[in-house]
Amino acid sequence: MKIAIAGGTGFLGSKLTNLLLDHGHVVIILTRDATNKPEKPNVQYIEWLHPDSRPEEKMQDVDAIINLAGESIGASRWTPKRKQQILQSRINSTKSIVQLIEKLPSKPNVLVNASAIGFYGNSETDTFTEQSTPTDDSFLSHVVQEWEKEAEKATAFGVRVVYCRLGVVLDPKEGALKQMLLPYRLFIGGPLGTGKQWLSWIHIDDAIHMFKFVIEKDTIHGAFNVTAPHPCQMNEFGTELAKVLHRPHYLPTPGFALKILLGEMSTLVLDGQKVIPEKAISQNYPYLFPTLPLSLENLFEKGRKH
Template identity: 40%
Template sequence: MHILLTGGTGLIGRQLCRHWLAQGHRLSVWSRRPEQVARLCGAQVKGIALLEELGQERIDAVVNLAGAPIADRPWTRKRKALLWSSRITLTETLVAWLESREQRPSVLVSGSAVGWYGDGGERELTEDSPPVSEDFASHLCIAWEETAQRAQALGIRVVLVRTGLVLAAEGGFLSRLLLPFKLALGGPIGNGRQWMPWIHIKDQIALIDFLVHENATSGPYNACAPHPVRNADFARTLGSVLHRPAFMPMPAFVLRVLLGEMSGLLLGGQRAMPARLQAAGFTFQFTDLRAALDDVAARL
């Protein structure tokens, strides 16, 4: 297969490239820095600055993961505009390009996040659940999905991957927690009762591969392990894995002062369940948080 990726130089994209190169697939990555693609993704991966560089080459599948990191800095008006354009505007450009092609891929797998639901509180959230609360992250994900779904009118199967918190040694949110926990400053956030839908990077890669190849799949899928945990339980388990205490709480009011609106990402949560993934026949390798963190910690 010839697979086109956006966001291919990110955490998930790099791992996907390695996985698919090992399977013998041909890969192209649309990137703002195409000169870095070969170094980050693999020497055989082609980096392109413009979609038009592909001409009328056959494309079998598109995986759209591009988007500026949502939790890197507070949501100023300028930052919100960047988060929006890096997802929605980019996906609009991608769909318009697909429409212009004579040959079109059979599938578009497009990124999203469990933030689509907003802060779900105690509700159990499956893919059939509506958004629970309205905030910027929810609006962003809803618009991102709606834009990608326009490709259905072109005869393309569209899959939406609502990703939880990815556990990986190579980056992501876990790398931000590592220093405070190693300094014995880790602990629950706020009251620690908010739900954390997590997924091991190996399962994230496997499920995207599964959704690309499983022709019967379409629509949204919660990319998170079937056993979400509360924030306090996550902190205790991570502390145990790192052999560090995890009793230093981060008060909610401090986060609100420091991060403003973005603090909702940490103080809220989603009890998201991968109902449609499991019904489609996908099997998770990591369903226990301790086992997942033990595996990741060995490479930290």
């Protein structure tokens, strides 16, 4: 297949690109600047998001488009300006993707739009599946709802749309797990806040394989939770992480301290949701790392080998 990716050079996008290439697909990376890009077999760089760029002229017969574009939610404190940037980066990139689809004479079969389990809101007691509706009006829930509304507009052109609602992606060199490692490596790791908040996680290898899975499974539409089948509470996660790192798990970080340090962004570690990947299970997605111990052992064994 010929697959276009917006955000194809980022954390998730670069790994997904390599997976698709390994399976014999041709990958088009949508980028702001196509100059001085490394040459790679079966990879083409096409400029978009510029007034003068005409990506539709170079994207004939694209089978699928994957949209991973958007500002990082955890890169800096959530000031009003930063929150607006987070929202608009997702809305604008998705709007541009839909406009691109409209211009293509031959439409792709599917648009796979990145999304997030923040859609559901936060709860220590509820369990969420793809059928669940938001429980609160938090910032992240609002962002995801608006994001998905933009992507849904591609259905007007006969395109199947899937929203991959990502949980916390586990990779020791990137994202949330990288941030969690430091205190454990300094022998001061322990529960964050109460430790009772739920963590719905996914191994990086399963995350990219699930994107590939939804492209190939034409029976999947709408929301699709990219999470492992066994979410855990933060205290359990910390205990397992300490075990695989051979470090103690004892020194708690109070919630109020994290709120002072991170502001509203502290919700990323103090709040959570128990999310079940109902569609992945019903569609028989073959998890590579369905349990947390298996996942962490693989990630840190892999890390020691490189």
